[in-house]
Amino acid sequence: MPRYNPAEIEPRWQSFWEQNKTFAAPSLPSGDKLYVLDMFPYPSGDGLHVGHPEGYTATDIVCRFARMRGRDVLHPMGFDAFGLPAEEHAIKTGEHPRVQTEKNIATFTRQLKMLGFSYDWDRSLATTDVEYVRWTQWIFLVLYDTWFDPESQRGRAIAELPIPESVAAQGENAVEAYRDAHRLAYEDDALVNWCPALGTVLANEEVVDGRSERGNHPVQRLPLRQWMLRITAYAERLLEGLDDLDWPAGIKKLQQDWIGRSSGAEVDFYIGPPAEFEDWKARRSDTGFASAAPEDALRVYTTRPDTLFGATYMVIAPEHPLVERLTTPEQSAAVTRYREAASFKSDRERTEGDRTKTGVFTGSHATNPVNGQPVPVWIADYVLASYGTGAIMAVPAHDIRDHEFAVQFGLPIVRVVEPPADAEDREAVAEGRVCFAGHGTAIASGPYDGLPTEQVKQQITDRLTEEGLGRHAINYKLRDWLFSRQRFWGEPFPVLHEVDAEGNRTGRKRTVPAETLPVDLPHLDDFKPHGRPEPPLEKASDEWLFVELDGRRYKRETNTMPQWAGSCWYFLRYIDPKNTEQFVSPELERAWMPVDLYVGGAEHAVLHLLYSRFWHKVLYDRGHVSVPEPFQRLVNQGMILGELEYTAYQSDGDEFISSAEVRENEEGKAVGPAGNVLRTVKLEESQVEKAGDHFVLSGEPAIRVDARSFKMSKSRGNVVNPDAIVRDYGADSLRLYEMFMGPLEATKPWNMSGVGGVRNFLDRVWRMIVDARAEEVTLAAEVVDAEPDEDSLRMLHRTIRSVTEDTEAMSFNTAIARMMEFVNYFTRQEQRPRAAMEAFVLLLSPYAPHLAEELWKTLGHDQTLAYQPWPTWDEAALVESTLELPVQINGKMRAKITVPADLDQAGVTEAVMANDRVQAALEGKKLVKTVVVPGRMVSLVVK
């Protein structure tokens, strides 16, 4: 077996590592710790995708590299195993979702092991493990037991919540209700997607354009009691926490935008009789601005209090509580109709389409607090009930949406900000055709005329505050987290609702005692929907559903937690996966946290990362973890696309249509200039050629062809299966190829012959060290115990340096290129010093660990190389005695000179002048300037 045979080598080393527990992390790190985490996968029935090993290989290289440099490395893997596909399978087959889930986990585990990743498999977990669910439920109890104290900006035990005397006076039930209203986990009504035809509640991703993805049935929006998590309380902390994290700037920005902090003012508009406005105003300066809007005022939130003088109407959301009071009898029918129409629209529908503004006048007016002018109050669905106060003052001259609405309904437009002199569209703005939303100078604003926007904002807000008409306010786009799902395959909530003798809820509830956790999922005979808009757990037997505790009767909570729950804290459990007393031991948590490097796809940029940061901060506030942020450094691997495809378009008459003339119609089909639907034809590379910056049909330059890569998808048939790559090329080739494709963060297309290329490299590595003609695996005759000569030594040390630096910088593609150069050099050498070969094998080992272990053994070692010291380079060996310097004349490269490396500047100049080509170029010209960059180049300016 003289040839490189990964099919034989790789399984052998994999079982060696497994049997010897080579990559077991110490329970407690003794020295310098490194926690490297992959975003754990959802074990789908399709098995591993080539996108998975990209990030996993990157982290594996980092870990193997770190171990060789003496770090204690924690590198675990697990499975995010609750989720819809398993439940759908269960509904279809009647088989418990756990069966399918475990099958899929087994497949994923086999595939991950087949790639030789150095995970500590003894720490593996799945979010569906009963022992894991126990602690997810336990953390829910922590959330339930916590309220957010805005004074100290942190979560505290609910027992520490100050109870106002007025509440305490109303008795125990009122106190409990007060506490419930402050818990981080609370119940509220929220809209769900109820599909009567399927008899089930659907997740948002199962609803497409208001219809069910499966079966295309209509979906209704119904309010249903739901669990919510008060993530909004942590908005400021989540925003601030980003500052010190080593995350890509783009991801930080996404999170910032998602949190969406804005600052402005809340202002009350009087809605009583206009004649009493002055009295109201006077009263207000005594009473001040109430924390909740009083009956006689409509409260708005604005980021532009400076434009108050330009507020010509107001809009309230259709769901606003004041709608009925403000609607006059004449407008009642129209308003009711409008509200009904809005309530049937999903969020999607409200925002989709041409977005023409709609709305109805309530018939009422409010009074503008700054100038006493009456302004009409409208209802429109472009104002959202869930943001700010659910009501706005509309300033059509300076807000695009208000401007559109005002034009639509013929409402007055009053300009109160003069754009700066250099602004575009000044004329259009002056004529009122275009609104100006920027900052400028106040006009038509009474005492504020002539002041810049920032000052007006400040002064008006101060004035309103003094008069008790307004106050400074901050708002966030972030909404509370809808935390329950009407699903079977998720964590049950550890909550019990008290019921009376008839089984009706009394409104009181309690949590399941922590020591009796977990609450297991009940047995169900089948998983088919029961046809009511309630969770499927309602189908469970009374034995599971009803509990007696301390002499009271309870019904279990039947909602389950969303898939996000388990992924919010899994990185903590890896640290102490077998602990039966605590979710993680504080001592171990302190030793390993935070995660030093977290690698995964950018699709989790917002939700997963925000949710886990939120949970972590709550656990931190309650003293269960030691660091406020879980993930110190984050790297997003790029997407791997399918192979490059050339696509031509053909009409019915087999006539080719240039892709430049092809458009997409509404159904996403390709149509020609005549509007006829076209056929797409896949072409081979040999059928196309490049013409300018695009591709055309060979020999037909007028027919353009699309050339691009697409996302891998089953329907497109361009999915690459890792099993097949390992079978045909080996795991080391797959690992190496995925790292060689380009920068980790970049999106890049798959190319099968590229895999062949890296396999070719590994074959050459093998032949560089192993005698390919011998019967047994023996060293090649060229590998000798001799001192390397100067060139070989320089090659070796240059490679050590580059590979070390590139690996540190996670620039794996260039590290591999440097190793290829090393191999190209030494396969040409008749003498390959053993020391150089050994150092090279160590450099290669994080990238192609199976091959490296095999060669290490062949070189005469009987221990794994996983903990061998990483090679170091000697600067002295890198120095060259002579240098070749390029010489530029007027910016063009004209000559090269060879000089001793230590030659001084004057010597270099002399050598340059002595050069024939330089002299020829200087002939009859005057030397104006000479620039000598030591060791780099020489530049001459002549005239």
Add this chain to the structure above:
RNA sequence: GCCGAAGUGGCGGAAUUGGCAGACGCGCUGGAUUCAAAAUCCAGUUCUCGCAAGAGAGUGUGGGUUCGAGUCCCACCUUCGGUACCA
């Protein structure tokens, strides 16, 4: 519309951060080896002109700064990804 990322040979991509553009790999061309092929090895491969030596052009487009720009500045174009009335 807004936000973000990116535009370098036939393809994937390199370029000590302002200093020889195209490292490395794929593909392609030619050669060696072979009865032949596979495999392997060697050489070449940005484009245009030229037998060659060489000359000219060249990092999405147009301007600018500089002895010198893929890299910095200004304006624009294209592609990909994300997002959707948040007052």
